[in-house]
Amino acid sequence: MRTTLNLPDGLVAQAKEHAASSGKTLTSLVEQGLRLVLVQHAIPHPTAPEPLPAYGQPGGGILVDLADRDAVWAILDEDRPA
Numbered sequence: 001m002r003t004t005l006n007l008p009d010g011l012v013a014q015a016k017e018h019a020a021s022s023g024k025t026l027t028s029l030v031e032q033g034l035r036l037v038l039v040q041h042a043i044p045h046p047t048a049p050e051p052l053p054a055y056g057q058p059g060g061g062i063l064v065d066l067a068d069r070d071a072v073w074a075i076l077d078e079d080r081p082a
Contacts, residue, residue, distance in 0.1 A: 005030075 007015075012026075019029040052066040064075050 015029055016026050019026045022029075024032075064071050066072060
């Protein structure tokens with residue numbers, strides 16, 4: 001597809017120089033740049049996971065942090081009346 005882009009002269013000059021020095025065309029350089037931008041936006045950036053909630057009654061029931069695997073297993077291993 002052919003299209004027209006309005007770009008600053010200095011940017012085009014730098015892009016042409018970079019393309020020539022790397023043995024590429026300006027078109028291939030623009031295509032590569034667009035693909036990089038699109039891929040970056042398609043992949044969600046890793047974020048810190050939200051802390052898991054603790055369940056139970058603070059005054060008398062079981063409270064366990066589900067992120068603490070050892071604590072979960074300890075609670076599951078306890079003999080408690082149903």
